[in-house]
Amino acid sequence: MQHKLSFMETVVYGLIGLAVFLGIWYALPATGLVPQQFLPGPATVVERMTVLATQPFAGATLPAHIGYSFVRFMSGFLLAALIGIPLGLIMGWFRIVDEIVAPIFDGLRFIAPIAWVPFAALWFGTGVGGPIMIIFAGAFPPCVINAYRGAKQVDPQLIEAAEMLGTGHLRMMKDILLPASVPSIVAGLRVAAGLGWQSLVGAELIVASTGVGFMMVQAQANVATSTVMSGMVAIGIVGLVIDMLLRRGEAAIRRRRGLAE
């Protein structure tokens, strides 16, 4: 059996992993194994990022590009959550809705978000709608599926308790299925955020005139590899922050319910 790691151990092991990663990343271009132009080292990227923080590239600074991307991400993500979670709960409560929606939904969810790009471009051009639609396509299925699963896995006795207290359909979904499904829904939101954020950058490569993805594709055209890499690092960091926030939210909810972490 594995013993539980202390906080210090977790930090130390995490730093070891990071150090090895940075070491290899540094060594490859520094030793000439890979040309600088193909793989800029970490120092080069950090230097480039500090420049991009103040000097605009492709129409805006790096923080501004991230800002554009983030606003789009939040719009698509919230839209997916606001439609997806209620839909999942309704499917979980009303058998007939489940039967009607499930076949269509199960087919659609296997289409990668990026496959919607041609239509996003066709319908919205490079306007704000295109990227939001792509994020929505990525984030929507996990929202629906996890709300649905959560609703299906509610302790049947809690549903019976609510029924004998005279609970109607709307209140059953809002006050019983929804809170009981929160752990499952939050897990779904984390997956949705990951998929949404990934899809966004893909979408911006094609259908946007601002944002981190747009900046990267412009940099690629100029063979500015360190700028492309700066974008990648920024994407990774923002993704990590989003996931961390959602995880915090999940832990807070579990603590309030008296559940083990």
Add this chain to the structure above:
Amino acid sequence: MGSIRFENTGKIYGDAKTGFKALDGVSLEISDKEFVAIVGPSGCGKTTCLRMVAGFESVSSGKVLVNDKAVTAPGADRAVVFQQFALFPWKTVRQNIEFGLRNKGIAKAERDHLVANALKLMTLESHGDAYPHQLSGGMQQRVAIARAYVLDPSVLLMDEPFGALDAQTRVVMQEELVRLARVNPRTVLFITHGVEEAVYLADRVAIMTRRPGTIKEVIDVKSIRTQENWDSYEKIEDVMDLESFVHLRTRIWKSLREEKIAAAT
């Protein structure tokens, strides 16, 4: 006003011919403000009887009537107290008790008043803002009873409500329930496998046969309780020491034992 009537009630799980026969022609009448306990060997279908009154399960044959109306679905006129409490873990004690009142569309001021009364009745005043997981099992069951009582249901259905509690807590809760029944008499259907509990609490005790369950005999406790003045004793152990109590208990015990032996052979 609240009455329950089983009229030749049967329950089969699955196909009518090949399915699992759980209940076979149960007939029992519980009149207004009467406390009836059903005891029976495990698996005899006593909980199924309660679940049919609650509307959680359909009736395969015969009828289940509450206030002379056939039961079709669960409803707030038939409040249930579950063995495992079934409190909403994300709601405070107060919110749990208030839940059914909100479904009824009762105004806030009136709700607050009723919830405060229910908290007081079950001596939970200082725990109104606690979450269920912060309370002991006995306390949680008090909340579940308050949640049922506050709705002023016409019948109260209790499915082995003290089965999940430790022995000491169970005794306290039994005394509490007797006190409650005196202050605020209700029609109660109480399912248990504890013979002493049934004799101590109920006006009548219905004994069920082994599966497929039916009512074997119904024993009147109330007349003996009043005759021997059980209610003048404060403590449950004093009542349980009385010859009249022991006599009744032994009689039910023997009747049940026959069923258990028959089921085993």
